[in-house]
Amino acid sequence: MHEQNHIPVFDGHNDMLLRLYNMRKENVESLFLEGSPTMHNKLPRARQGGLAGGLFAIFPPPVEKFELDTKTAAKNFDVPVPPALDLGDAQASTIAMASILFRLERASKGAFTVCRNTGEIRAAMAQGSLAAVFHIEGAEAIDTDLAMLDVLHAAGLRSLGLVWSRSNAFGHGVPFRFPGSPDTGPGLSDAGKALVRACNALRILVDLSHLNAAGFRDVAALSDAPLIATHSNVHALCESTRNLTDWQLRAIRESRGLVGLNFATGFLRPDGRMRADTGLDLMIRHLDALLEALGEDGVGLGSDFDGALVPAAIGDASGLPRLLAAMAERGYGRALIEKIAWRNWLDVLERTIG
Numbered sequence: 001m002h003e004q005n006h007i008p009v010f011d012g013h014n015d016m017l018l019r020l021y022n023m024r025k026e027n028v029e030s031l032f033l034e035g036s037p038t039m040h041n042k043l044p045r046a047r048q049g050g051l052a053g054g055l056f057a058i059f060p061p062p063v064e065k066f067e068l069d070t071k072t073a074a075k076n077f078d079v080p081v082p083p084a085l086d087l088g089d090a091q092a093s094t095i096a097m098a099s100i101l102f103r104l105e106r107a108s109k110g111a112f113t114v115c116r117n118t119g120e121i122r123a124a125m126a127q128g129s130l131a132a133v134f135h136i137e138g139a140e141a142i143d144t145d146l147a148m149l150d151v152l153h154a155a156g157l158r159s160l161g162l163v164w165s166r167s168n169a170f171g172h173g174v175p176f177r178f179p180g181s182p183d184t185g186p187g188l189s190d191a192g193k194a195l196v197r198a199c200n201a202l203r204i205l206v207d208l209s210h211l212n213a214a215g216f217r218d219v220a221a222l223s224d225a226p227l228i229a230t231h232s233n234v235h236a237l238c239e240s241t242r243n244l245t246d247w248q249l250r251a252i253r254e255s256r257g258l259v260g261l262n263f264a265t266g267f268l269r270p271d272g273r274m275r276a277d278t279g280l281d282l283m284i285r286h287l288d289a290l291l292e293a294l295g296e297d298g299v300g301l302g303s304d305f306d307g308a309l310v311p312a313a314i315g316d317a318s319g320l321p322r323l324l325a326a327m328a329e330r331g332y333g334r335a336l337i338e339k340i341a342w343r344n345w346l347d348v349l350e351r352t353i354g
């Protein structure tokens with residue numbers, strides 16, 4: 001059990017920057033560096049849990065306050081998608097969150113590093129500095145001429161979800177629905193296809209989590225990079241629109257891509273409910289299925305910390321060793337646990353962002 005404590009974790013998805021942005025406090029840096037009680041992912045807990053790096057998502061929130069209404073969701077499992085954002089509003093919030101990312105790096109005095117390639121991630125991890133990759137979840141801040149893409153890339157953007165669970169100029173995200181199929185509408189627009197090509201050329205990871213089935217098919221046909229869903233689970237075990245069906249998993253495997261296991265209970269449980277008393281056994285069941293579908297090199301983690309209700313058995317980033325211990329109990333050897341915890345992520349990133 002203690003052995004797993006020394007395995008670092010690279011996490012495919014957290015919403016810590018959104019959490020800090022929503023607090024709208026003066027000195028958000030200290031909330032992360034010293035730790036705020038309401039956050040899953042903050043430096044002291046990250047250190048405790050062996051969190052060594054991850055994709056830090058910037059999510060342009062709706063202008064009119066939209067809250068994922070868990071009570072309504074629990075009743076009818078169908079949450080309305082918020083309205084589309086306009087470019088100016090999305091750019092304002094995206095830049096504000098990017099600013100928080102860079103302020104954290106400055107204030108951390110080396111404890112937190114924004115990394116632009118896999119060599120920088122490895123170097124940060126070796127020095128015990130939390131390695132952050134600049135990721136955007138929903139491309140609303142990018143104009144269809146893709147001028148903003150150049151600026152964001154120059155600032156360090158290395159991973160981009162074309163859509164969150166709403167529509168934009170590039171494509172359509174799945175609404176949160178259970179049970180439901182991800183086949184919820186048309187594929188990418190011409191601008192969406194141009195954005196995928198531009199991301200390939202700039203070596204920006206194209207994240208498939210939240211994208212609908214037709215959009216996924218378009219990316220699979222177009223992209224020359226490994227197919228990656230940073231935080232999604234197995235549809236056969238939990239029939240959420242956000243989870244991956246058999247053909248999607250096959251396409252990811254064929255591309256030598258990766259899926260990060262999402263800890264959100266609503267995407268784990270066969271009944272689709274958001275409940276903190278969800279056991280680690282269910283996470284292991286999804287890992288078993290992902291390993292079977294993708295092989296040992298195609299599975300990683302994508303916690304959704306600070307963006308979702310995760311099992312109380314994990315709690316926050318300090319609980320990551322308990323998940324690794326559950327893998328060991330299930331009979332996964334140390335080499336496989338290391339692959340899932342961080343090695344697969346670094347390998348696929350090396351082949352994607354360089």
Ligand code: ZN
Nearest residue numbers: 137209210231
């Ligand atoms: Zn998400």
